[in-house]
Amino acid sequence: MGRLSALLKILRSFALAVLIASVAGVLASSVAVAQDTPAAPAAVPACSATVVEKCTASPGDTAWMLTAVALVLMMTIPGLGLFYGGMVRRKNVGDTVMTSFAITCLVTVLWAAFNYSLAFRSGNSFIGGLDRAFLQGILSDVSTGANNPNPLAPTIPETVYICFQLTFAIITPALIAGAFAERMKFSSMLWFIALWATLVYAPIAHWVWGPGGILNASNEHAWFNVLDFAGGTVVHINSGVAGLIACLVLGARKDSGPAHNIVLTFIGASLLWVGWFGFNAGSAVTANIQAGMAMLVTQIATAIAALTWMLIEWMLRRKPTVVGICSGAVGGLVAITPASGFVGPAGAMAIGIAAGIFCYWGVTGLKHMFGYDDALDAFGVHGVGGIVGALLTGVFAVSEYGGRAGWIEGNPHQLLEQVGGVLVVLVYDVIVTFIILKVIDWTIGLRVAPDVEREGLDLTLHGEVVH
Numbered sequence: 001m002g003r004l005s006a007l008l009k010i011l012r013s014f015a016l017a018v019l020i021a022s023v024a025g026v027l028a029s030s031v032a033v034a035q036d037t038p039a040a041p042a043a044v045p046a047c048s049a050t051v052v053e054k055c056t057a058s059p060g061d062t063a064w065m066l067t068a069v070a071l072v073l074m075m076t077i078p079g080l081g082l083f084y085g086g087m088v089r090r091k092n093v094g095d096t097v098m099t100s101f102a103i104t105c106l107v108t109v110l111w112a113a114f115n116y117s118l119a120f121r122s123g124n125s126f127i128g129g130l131d132r133a134f135l136q137g138i139l140s141d142v143s144t145g146a147n148n149p150n151p152l153a154p155t156i157p158e159t160v161y162i163c164f165q166l167t168f169a170i171i172t173p174a175l176i177a178g179a180f181a182e183r184m185k186f187s188s189m190l191w192f193i194a195l196w197a198t199l200v201y202a203p204i205a206h207w208v209w210g211p212g213g214i215l216n217a218s219n220e221h222a223w224f225n226v227l228d229f230a231g232g233t234v235v236h237i238n239s240g241v242a243g244l245i246a247c248l249v250l251g252a253r254k255d256s257g258p259a260h261n262i263v264l265t266f267i268g269a270s271l272l273w274v275g276w277f278g279f280n281a282g283s284a285v286t287a288n289i290q291a292g293m294a295m296l297v298t299q300i301a302t303a304i305a306a307l308t309w310m311l312i313e314w315m316l317r318r319k320p321t322v323v324g325i326c327s328g329a330v331g332g333l334v335a336i337t338p339a340s341g342f343v344g345p346a347g348a349m350a351i352g353i354a355a356g357i358f359c360y361w362g363v364t365g366l367k368h369m370f371g372y373d374d375a376l377d378a379f380g381v382h383g384v385g386g387i388v389g390a391l392l393t394g395v396f397a398v399s400e401y402g403g404r405a406g407w408i409e410g411n412p413h414q415l416l417e418q419v420g421g422v423l424v425v426l427v428y429d430v431i432v433t434f435i436i437l438k439v440i441d442w443t444i445g446l447r448v449a450p451d452v453e454r455e456g457l458d459l460t461l462h463g464e465v466v467h
Contacts (some may be wrong), residue, residue, distance in 0.1 A: 044146045047154050054139070054146040058155040064287040065153075065160050071278025072167035077104050078173050079275055083268025083330075084178050087259040087323065087376050091456025092182045093466040099181075099189060103174045106190060107197050109419050111166045115198055119205040120152060120165060125214045125221075128206050128413065135162070152211065153285040164282060168203070172235045178376030179243030180250050183453055186461050188446045195436045196242060201234075204425055215421045217404065223338055226421030226439050227397055227404055227414065229294065230283035232338025232390040233425045240383020241426055242433045250446055251435045252373035254453055262322045269326035271303060276333045280340040294340040297348035298333065304349055305332025308356025325383060331359030335383030339393040342404055348394030354392060359385045387422055394418035 047055035081100035088096045107115075117132035131137060138158055139148040153161040173193045184192075207213040208228050215226040215233070226236060259265060280298045284291035309328025314320045335355035336348055343351070362384035365376045374380055394415035396405030405411040440446055447453075452460040459465050 002309040004069050007165075010358065043146055047147070047149050047156075049151075049154050052151050052154050053148050054141075054144075054150070056145045057147060057149065057157050057160075058286070061155040061286045062157060062160060064165055064291070065156050065282060065285060069160065069163045069167060071275045072164070072171070072282065073104075073275075075272050075275035075279065076100055076167070076171045078273030079268050080174055081268065082264045083272060083326070084181065084376050086261045086264030086266070086268060088181055089257045089456070090260040090466055091458055093260065094462055094464050095186065096177075096181055096456035098462065099177045099186075100174050102186075104170050105175070106193060107170045107173060108166060109195060110197055111162075111169050115169060115202045116162055116165065117271045118198075118202040119169070120150060120161075120210050122211045123206070125212050125219075126207070127203050128210055130351045147296065152209070152213035156284055161285070164285070165205075168231060168235060169197060169201060172201055172231075172239045173242075175235075175239035175382055178244060178378035179247040180352025182256075182457065183244075183250055183375075183447055185254050185445065185448050186457070188404065188440050188444055191440050191444070192246075192436060192446075195440075196433060199436065200242065200429060200432050202239065204238055204428065205234050207424075208421070215424060223424065224417045224420035225414075226390075226417055227342055227393045227402070228338045228390065228421070229278055229341035229393075229402070230280045230337045232334075232386045232393065233421055236334045236337060236382040236386030237390065237422060237425055238386075238429055240379045240381070240386055241429045242277075243378030244372065244383060245430055245433045246380075247372050247374050247438060248433065249441065251374065252371075254450060256373075256375070259323055265326055266322055269311065269329055273329055273333065276302070276337075279333075280337060284341060290341050290402065293344065297343055297345060298336050298340055300345055301336035301348040301355065302329050302332040302350035304336065304352030305329060305355040305359070309360050310352050312356065312360050315394050327363065328359065329375065330355050331355045331385045334359075334382050335389035335392070338386070338389045340399040342393055342402030342406070344398050344401050347392075347398065347408075350396060351389060351392050354388050355385050358388045390418050390422050391415065 038346060044056045045051050047057050062270040076142045077100055081097040085093050085097040098202045112135050114130060114133045117130050121132050122128035140157060140159060141147065148156045150158045150161045207215040208226055209216065212219055216222050217225045217227055226233060231265055276298055277295050281291040281295040284294060306325050306329035309331065310320045310325045313324045332352045332355045335351050339347065339351055359381050362380035367374055367380055394417060395407045397404050397414060399405040399409060404414065406414050437446060448457065
């Protein structure tokens with residue numbers, strides 16, 4: 001018994017020693033791990049107007065702007081392609097829709113190469129810099145959720161802002177094509193669009209929206225503080241005036257005819273209407289109250305402009321047409337674009353009525369008065385509608401909605417600012433567009449041969465026909 005008792009004591013002592021050693025080992029290991037583990041990284045701050053480096057974007061704003069990008073891209077392909085494609089003759093439908101598609105591809109490449117940087121990065125008052133040439137230097141750290149946004153859109157990733165502004169850069173030159181439809185060489189069109197997007201669109205976008213631009217409403221040293229929420233001057237006056245110069249330089253078509261498929265035009269106009277919510281409400285570049293008001297006034301102005309056009313046409317020509325009511329809707333969309341973030345519902349109603357009246361006159365009376373062949377009324381709708389909208393923005397702007405007062409709130413000076421901005425854009429656009437067209441005409445020629453025009457551009461230029 002004595003030996004057994006002694007053995008048990010030895011075993012208990014051994015077990016206790018093993019237990020103590022095990023606990024000590026675990027504690028030592030824990031201390032070592034704690035010492036080797038780096039401290040948790042500091043939380044990434046939220047991006048804001050004052051924080052634009054290594055910050056995290058707003059999920060809500062980003063989600064809305066991704067949606068807006070898709071909506072605006074839909075406006076060109078397929079919206080504008082179908083809208084224009086339905087109004088030309090059957091023998092030129094393929095060339096018309098391919099023009100919209102090809103412009104989308106071409107402008108995307110130019111935008112990534114240098115046009116985004118020229119338009120929306122810091123440079124001087126007339127043109128941006130090249131720090132984003134080929135989209136270099138963009139920070140998008142997925143592991144930490146950090147990025148460096150463009151200060152013009154601080155709460156969303158710069159990649160999203162690039163895409164959003166790209167859709168504007170795409171549709172603007174695509175609108176010009178409506179003026180010279182059915183008679184320009186496809187190769188000449190590509191050269192014209194490439195040069196125009198770089199030499200006209202990028203500088204004017206920088207003037208109005210870029211940092212320190214000569215027409216930027218937030219630049220105290222600007223020539224004119226122009227209110228242009230979503231592109232009245234940058235997109236519509238710009239494209240409409242360029243279209244007018246193009247059809248004047250090219251000359252009239254040898255023959256013309258009625259729209260070959262008004263259903264295509266109806267579908268295209270409907271896609272434009274829906275996509276325009278991304279165009280206007282998206283220009284708030286955030287999901288906020290101003291975006292909501294922009295969406296509301298866009299719907300109101302568009303509907304009133306369409307009805308106004310329809311009623312005028314009904315009274316004067318005895319029959320309301322599908323092409324007419326669709327054109328009126330597009331005119332309303334154009335006119336409310338510069339005003340959408342600055343006016344309320346009452347202003348939208350007035351702008352819609354004015355758009356219906358003046359765009360109808362631009363497509364009928366003005367065009368017939370001067371005899372130019374604006375094939376699909378790019379100037380009559382976009383040029384005239386853009387001018388009407390830009391000027392009326394200076395009248396109906398309400399400080400409660402957009403932070404800027406117009407004439408009706410006792411600030412008639414804003415109308416003068418709008419007039420000055422319109423004139424600057426118009427003069428620059430006319431001069432540079434004319435030079436680009438004449439250079440192309442002197443080198444490779446602008447217009448297709450008479451037999452090509454007679455046979456149709458689809459078969460002769462593309463080897464395809466639409467049945």
